[in-house]
Amino acid sequence: MSAAPSATLAAAPASARPTRSRSPVLPITIGAVLVIAAGFAVPAWLLTILLFALFRAMVVLGLIVLLRAGLVSFGQALYFAVGAYAVGFLSRAGVNDALVRVLAGALAAGALGLVLGFLLRRYRGIFFAMLSLAFSMILYGLLVKSESLGSTDGFAIHATTYAGYAPDRSSERFALLVLSSVVAWAGAIAVALYLRGTLGRLAEAVRDNEIRVEYLGASVAMAVHVKYVIAATLAGVGGALAAMVIGHVDPAMAYWTNSGEFVFVMILSGSGSVFAPFLGALVFELIHAVATHYSPGAWRIILGSALLAAIMFVPGGLWSLMPKARRS
Amino acid sequence: MSRLSLIAALAASVALTAPVLAQEPLRIGVVTHLTGAAAGPFGIPARNGAELLIDAINSGTLPAPYATKGMAGQQLEMTLVDEAGAPARIATEVRSLIDRKQPHAVVGFVTTGTCLAALPVLEETKTLSVLSTCGTPRVFEDAKYEYLFRTSANATADGVTAARYLLARMPELKSYAGINQNFAFGQDSWRDFTLAMQALKPGFKATMEQFPTLGSGQYGAEITSLLSNGPQATFSSFFGSDLEAFVLQMAPRQLNAKTQLVLSTGETAMYRLGAKLPDGVIIAGRGPYGVFARPTDLNKWFRKAYEDRYNVPPTYPAYHAAQALLGLKVAYDKAAAAKGGGVPSRDEVARAFRGIEYEAFGTTIRMAQSDGRQAVTESAIGVYKFDRSAGTATVTDVTYYPADCVNPPEGAKSIEWLQAGMPGAKCNLSN
Amino acid sequence: MNALVPILIDGLNYSAWLFIVAVGMTLIFGVMRVLNIAHGSLYAVGAYVAATLIGRWFDADLPAFGSFGLIFASAIGVGLVLGLVLEQGLLRFLHGRDEIAIVLATFAVFLILEDVVLLIWGTDAYPAYQPYGLLGTSSIGGIAFTNYDFSLVVLALVVGGAAWWALNRTRMGKLLLIVIHDREMAQALGINVRLVYPATFAIGAMLAALGGAYSAPMISVSPGIGVDVIILSFAVVVIGGLGSIEGAMIGAVMVGLTRAASVHLAPQFELFVIYAIMTLVLIVRPQGLFMRAQARKI
Missing domain, CATH: 3.40.50.2300 (Response regulator)
Known part of the structure; x- marks a missing residue:
């Protein structure tokens, strides 16, 4: 196994990245406002798809941070589930506030990522992927064993409140969309700024040649660890949002196929921009909705074919097809 | 802007039809395992039982006392939803079914994980729902529901x-x-x-x-x-x-x-x-069904119709699904009779459903628990x-x-x- | 101490099954650097084809022991057809792409094949139980064991031995070892790597299908049987060191014995055994037990 397992995947969009770019805040803000505006216009089923795309994109945003260093985690469902169950525990304790829930999901997942990071930062390539998978499956096993948490049945989450305001049933979905958009806005800006910083830019050097990075006096382990914690935190935020959107948590959230779906969306998206995961997640949810709608007995054929097509014909991910990305 | 137009194009391609409000059949969503490991033993028999009963209700071929056509005179139209997959995923499928079809009722659910995850969605959207199997006592012990009924006994x-x-x-x-x-x-x-x-x-x-x-x-x-x-x-x-x-x-x-x-x-x-x-x-x-069913005329009819159509004897999931739809028909007909004809509203059907007792294909169903929403048999x-x-x-x-x-x-x-x-x-x- | 004998017997039987199921995955990874998630689908297709043929065979009242021939015939047939189709129709075009893209491509194949299997064989389970009873039972310490389970151990030894012999004692095998050790050097030496790949993938696919075909009589072949096999094979192969046949054998024995011990002594931990071992091994030996150290590229 070479030291640069994901070089080609990340390199394609990397060449498309603008070298001198403006502040990311404005375009991301415009994006978030557009999504919220869309919430007024779209039918209910599309609103659900938007909500799903947003929490999924948060996890994929974290995967992209890792991918910049050439690392792919097949265990992101671990942090997704930790974030979701953090909301679950809060809900059981009667804490339903949106901000508290999101922060709890982020903190719980980030803290676990910090601890496991000391171990995982030593691993690269397929071993990094497999060890993260093993940890997620251990959590899955623990949750299945926990009868007080409903085992595989999981348990329901109380409706979310916003600083004391409890939206009625008709506006509940829209409130969740505003919440998800604001959280995604903050996450995207934070990641965009981080990737511009020294530590963020170090990632590509780590991916290309770790030994050179060490010779230059930078700590590869530290760089990888920081990215790992960021990815874990974002996955925890995604899980917290998912728990609120779905209204239910269960161990399948930690199962390896869920991690596989996140990586699927990452491949579909490409890593060229912080917008990419949002586009990729939206397309993924739409493909899924169309596939299950038109062939409920064989939707995986459609999903699998879409993935194959993306890998074969759009190696840089969907974002590389965007006119702006191509121009620069 | 190209991103938006892409979204618009994809959205258009989904081509979901809004329900028309003219005189049309009652839309029944049936949720059961069509794929995966639970399909063979549970999901497919349940689907068969539901399909058989919907056809029999539409054509009025059920034995007495259920030989009237339709529910409250209305024909039924079935939409199937696959229950296989992670519970969170099924909750979404159910929400999408409700958004797209606005079904008059949702019937089914075999496994407990998927059913518990879908319940908040069903209640939030005020959908009249009849759980056919989903045997966990947690359904009514953990929460209160207005429009939810279960026609099989607790596990x-x-x-x-x-x-x-x-x-x-x-x-x-x-x-x-x-x-x-x-x-x-x-x-x-x-x-x-x-x-x-x-x-x-x-x-x-x-x-x-x-x-x-x-x-x-x-x-x-x-x-x-x-x-x-x-x-x-x-x-x-x-x-x-x-x-x-x-x-x-x-x-x-x-x-x-x-x-x-x-x-x-x-x-x-x-x-x-x-x-x-x-x-x-x-x-x-899971109750007096299949080989354990009481030898009534209803059971003889069900067994024969099922074996003729599917070439295998019906097992309990088929009975569970059939008796759930039968319960819904009894409630609809009762609500229609109470208002002197016409199609009853969701609230009228839910009120009529509570506490009913009816003879089904395996045994008698008594909606005796959880404010008349949970069956005992x-x-x-x-x-x-x-x-x-x-x-x-x-x-x-x-x-x-x-x-x-x-x-x-x-x-x-x-x-x-x-x-x-x-x-x-x-x-x-x-x- | 009287639990020790059953633990050893059950553990070795299960290890043998694990090894047969996982060895194809490690072979393909060793040679091609492809972590094949569709391995589980090949297992499932092998099981379905064998179950269908065995069902027909006994319906036609043909000689019972001939059904063992069917098991191997299905494995070879499925491996050749699906293996070559996947390698020539898909993986060939992905040479040189990074590992994760290839893993995801096989994940896509897995998704597609799951539904293809469902469309062909439907949702009902296919039993193929007849061969399971043919070999009879043996009594050890007053407990009956099925001889079919013991035949798994024989099969695992034969498969493992054959792989070792082919790799270390034949010319073709030695060429393959060069490819495993250093692909670029092998190409420079004039070895036709492009020919090695389809052959390896077909053999790996046959082994996956053999795992399924030989398991068919012990289980009830039904939708989704391939999913757990993927994760089990991954674990065994990662514990042993990706690409190492000896490693897969040791990994299978470690998991098999520990699982059996857990079932007998502490059943509540059965679900965790395999992941716990994988985590522990990776913590101690970050590249698995038998992985060769990589040359550092500066």
Whole structure:
């Protein structure tokens, strides 16, 4: 196994990245406002798809941070589930506030990522992927064993409140969309700024040649660890949002196929921009909705074919097809 | 802007039709496993049962007293939703069904995880829903619902039935063990059974409990440990291909000769296993359905119509699905009669549904618990026997337990009732 | 101490099954650097084809022991057809892409094949139980064991031995070892790597299908049987060191014995055994037990 397992995947969009770019805040803000505006216009089923795309994109945003260093985690469902169950525990304790829930999901997942990071930062390539998978499956096993948490049945989450305001049933979905958009806005800006910083830019050097990075006096382990914690935190935020959107948590959230779906969306998206995961997640949810709608007995054929097509014909991910990305 | 136009194009391609509000059939969403491991033993029989009943209701071919066409005179239109997958995913599928079709009612749900995840969505959208199987007592014990009904008994009744029957047949039983799949239904079934055993014989604890991974298919080590532990009886809630694999692997090793096996959902596999399931195994099937169904005219009609159409005998999931739709018809017709004709509203149907008692294909359904939203029924259990001359799977020594003997009384929580030693149970056995 | 004998017997039986199921995955990874998630689908297709053929065979009242021939015939047939189709139709075009893209491509194949299997064979389970009883039982310490389970151990030894012999004692095998050790050097030496790949993938696919075909009589072949096999094979192969046949054998024995011990002594931990071992091994040996150290590229 070479030291640069994901070089080609990340390199394609990397060449498309603008070298001198403006502040990311404005375009991301415009994006978030557009999504919220869309919430007024779209039918209910599309609103659900938007909500799903947003929490999924948060996890994929974290995967992209890792991918910049050439690392792919097949265990992101671990942090997704930790974030979701953090909301679950809060809900059981009667804490339903949106901000508290999101922060709890982020903190719980980030803290676990910090601890496991000391171990995982030593691993690269397929071993990094497999060890993260093993940890997620251990959590899955623990949750299945926990009868007080409903085992595989999981348990329901109380409706979310916003600083004391409890939206009625008709506006509940829209409130969740505003919440998800604001959280995604903050996450995207934070990641965009981080990737511009020294530590963020170090990632590509780590991916290309770790030994050179060490010779230059930078700590590869530290760089990888920081990215790992960021990815874990974002996955925890995604899980917290998912728990609120779905209204239910269960161990399948930690199962390896869920991690596989996140990586699927990452491949579909490409890593060229912080917008990419949002586009990729939206397309993924739409493909899924169309596939299950038109062939409920064989939707995986459609999903699998879409993935194959993306890998074969759009190696840089969907974002590389965007006119702006191509121009620069 | 190209991103937006892409989204718009994709959205348009979904081409979902908004429901038209003209005179049109009642839209019924049916949620059951169409793919995955639970499809064969549960999902497909449930779909068949639902399909059969919807066609019979539309054509008015049900036997009396249900021979009127449609529900409140309205024809039915079925939309199927696959229940296979992660619970969160199913919750979304159900929401998308409701958004797209705005169904008048949603019927079905076999597995507990998917059903519990979908309940908040159903209640939030005020959808009239009838759970056909989904046996966990948590449904009505954990939350209150306005538009939700369940026409089959709580799974608690199965554990109580198995324990009562086993101790009635083997009063001197010294030891018992369990092997159940490691997921919610397996854990709950085992807990209910052991609590019922201890309620009947205080302090009588299991000597061993095995929890193999769901779908593992390899039970060599578990069978060895059961053989060497040597319990006099062994309880299992295995189902589907896991149950078949377990039976295939234990039969040559004579586990059934060393221990009295109790298979709480064995009924779903009896026709498929045939002679491979050893005689003498105690089997049940979540109530008096399938081979345990009471020999009424309704049952004869259902069995014949089902076998004619699908070439296999109906098992309990088919009965569960059919009786859920039948209950919905009874409620619709009752609500329509109460307002003197016309199509009743959701609230009128829900009001009419509460507390009804109706004769279904296996037995009589009494909506007697949780404010008239949860059914209680008698239960049934027996001993498997393969009739070699006729080549058919049968049961002998069938015992029917009255509803009040195996279900907690109204208002009591299942686990607390079991732990308290099943107070108030009334068991006047009749056959 | 009297639990020790059953633990050893059950553990070795299960290890043998694990090894047969996992060895194809490690072979393909060793040679091609492809972590094949579709391995589980090949297992499932092998099981379905074998179950269908065995069912027909016994319906036609043909000699019972001939059904063992069917098991191997299905494995070879499925492996050749699906293996070559996947390699020539898909993986060939992905040479040189990064590992994760290839893993995801096989994940896509897995998704597609899951539904293809469902469309062909439907949702009902296919039993093929007859061969399971043919070999009879043996009694050890008063407990009956099925001889079919013991035949798994024989099969695992034969498969493992054949792989070792082919790799270390034949010319073709030695060429393959060069490819495994250093692909670029092998190409420079004039070895036709492009020919090695389809052959390896077909053999790996046959082994996956053999795992399924030989398991078919012990289980009830039903939708979704391939999913757990993927994760089990991954674990065994990662514990042993990706690409190492000896490693897969040791990994299978470690997992098999520990699982059996857990079933007999502490059943509540059965679900965790495999992941716990994988985590522990990776913590101690970050590249698995038998992985060769990589040359550092500066």
